Amino acid sequence: MSASPQPEIVTLGCRLNIAESDTIRQLAGAGTAIVNSCGVTQQALKDTRATIRRLRRRRPDAELIVTGCAVAMEPDAFGAMPEIDRIVGNSVKLLPASWGARPNAVRPGGVTRAFVGVQNGCDHHCTFCAIPQGRGANRADPIADVIARIAALVAAGQREVILSGVDLASYDDHGAGLAVLVERLLVQVPGLERLRLSSLDPHAIDEALFALLTQEARVMPHVHLSLQAGDDLVLKRMRRRHRRAEALRLIERLKAARAEIAIGADLIAGFPTEDDAMFANTLAMIAEGEITHAHVFPYSPRRGTPAARMPQVDPAVARDRAARLRAESAALLSRRLRSQIGSVQQVLVERPGTRGHTPDFAEVRLASSYPVGQVTGVTITAAAADHLTGTIIA
Structure with a gap:
């Protein structure tokens, strides 16, 4: 072989x-x-x-x-x-x-978009999570190192970068937070066309980061929040730092400041002790917050975590609730996509040259192939349940 x-x-x-x-x-x-x-x-x-x-x-x-x-x-x-x-x-x-590689062996990867890890570990110890055990305490890559890495990626042809971390919003390089990193990155790497942020703890989004999410054109209008639940008692038992009203106020402010923002969320269905009324609060929050990109997981106990010792929800019930959350979010996504028919969207063309994403992270399928790695204007001609179809503007 x-x-x-x-x-x-x-x-x-x-x-x-x-x-x-x-x-x-x-x-x-x-x-x-x-x-x-x-x-x-x-x-x-x-x-x-x-x-x-x-x-x-x-x-x-x-x-x-x-x-x-x-x-x-x-x-x-x-x-x-x-x-x-x-x-x-x-x-x-x-x-x-x-x-077994040389210290200078790292080469930039593909030609369109790159995930760049800038933060690791977590200090918050949510009751369902074993991440601190697996990744340790919160720590950040130095801003200068991050900028150098991304500059090399852009020089190699990357058009879009996604900053990633276990608890990205808690990024802290000797007092410089995530907003400072983003500000310096945008100034020092002017060739970076599109910047995305991975999942953010709503409690940790300060005013400086909020301003970048809503006012900076190169920061894409897609905010993914680590919500986990939409019921206050469940959030308290999860040991989350936000409550339902705080999350909804944040979403309302984001949309008021930048109307095109799409909202994503991480959600857990069937957390221990969750009853029908608690689940109904989470289900209702999807509609209230217009959460169109929901990453939903049925709760699965992790040995050694406090939640694993709480009264458990039947796994079949958790799976059913997860399916209902996904269906609610999918319906909102379908409606959002239909509203974009006839619009012109700037699409980053990705492999194999007939697909890409709009700034708000809607998938677009192109009527004809176009060079990979290019950002091009596309007229949206149709919408399916989970994607758009469009024609490249000559």
């Missing part, structure tokens, strides 16, 4: 893992098979084990390496898996030496 020109990487979990996998791809040896794992829930651990076994069956001759939160949280259990050749710790997985 011939070696692959690049390592094969299977990425599980969050956007930060996606960003880290992009770096690992530049460091790891050809022909290796890598799982960048997630351990946020028991289901995530189960999925990681199943992924490792499938990858080993498919790549029997490859060196199979596992990194990520799952192996950080349960090193002995994963260390005993016969399918794994080597484990790379979470704290060293971005170091060239961990993969």
Whole structure:
């Protein structure tokens, strides 16, 4: 069997893992098979084990390496898996030496959009979450380092960057927060055309960051919030720092200041003790906040977390509630997409040259192929349930 020109990487979990996998791809040896794992829930651990076994069956001759939160949280259990050749710790997985690469070996990745991890760890200890165990305390990459990395990506042809982190809104480089990072990045990398931010804790969005989200044209009008629930008692039991009214006020302010903003949210269905009335509050919040990009997960207990010791909701009920949340958000997305028929949108064309995204992150399918990596005007001609169709303006 011939070696692959690049390592094969299977990425599980969050956007930060996606960003880290992009770096690992530049460091790891050809022909290796890598799982960048997630351990946020028991289901995530189960999925990681199943992924490792499938990858080993498919790549029997490859060196199979596992990194990520799952192996950080349960090193002995994963260390005993016969399918794994080597484990790379979470704290060293971005170091060239961990993969046998030279210190200057990292090369910019693709040609359209890049996930760039700038923050890691979390200090908040939500009752459902094991992230502090897997990734440690909140820490940030220095602003100068982030700007240098993104400048190199832009010079290599990237048109859009997504800043990612475990708790991105808590970014803190010696007192300089996320707003300072974004401001300096936009000034010092003028060639960066489009900037997105991954999931933000609503409680941590200060006025400076709010102004950038609503007034800076190069910051895309798509705000994804880590809401988790829409009921105050559930939020309290989750140990979240915001309450329902605070989240809805923030969304109302965002939309009032920048009408084209699309709202996304992370939501958990079936959190322990959630009854029908509590769930109804979360369901209603989707409509009240016009949440069109909902990332919904049925609750899955994680051993060692406080929520795992609370009275549990039947998993079938949690799955049903998750489906209802997704359906409500999907209906709002469909309505939003229909409202854009006839408009002209600036679309970043992505692989394979017939698809891309608008500034508010609506997917657009093009009637004809266009060079990948270009931002072009597109007349929207039709809308399906989950995407737009458009024609490039000559």
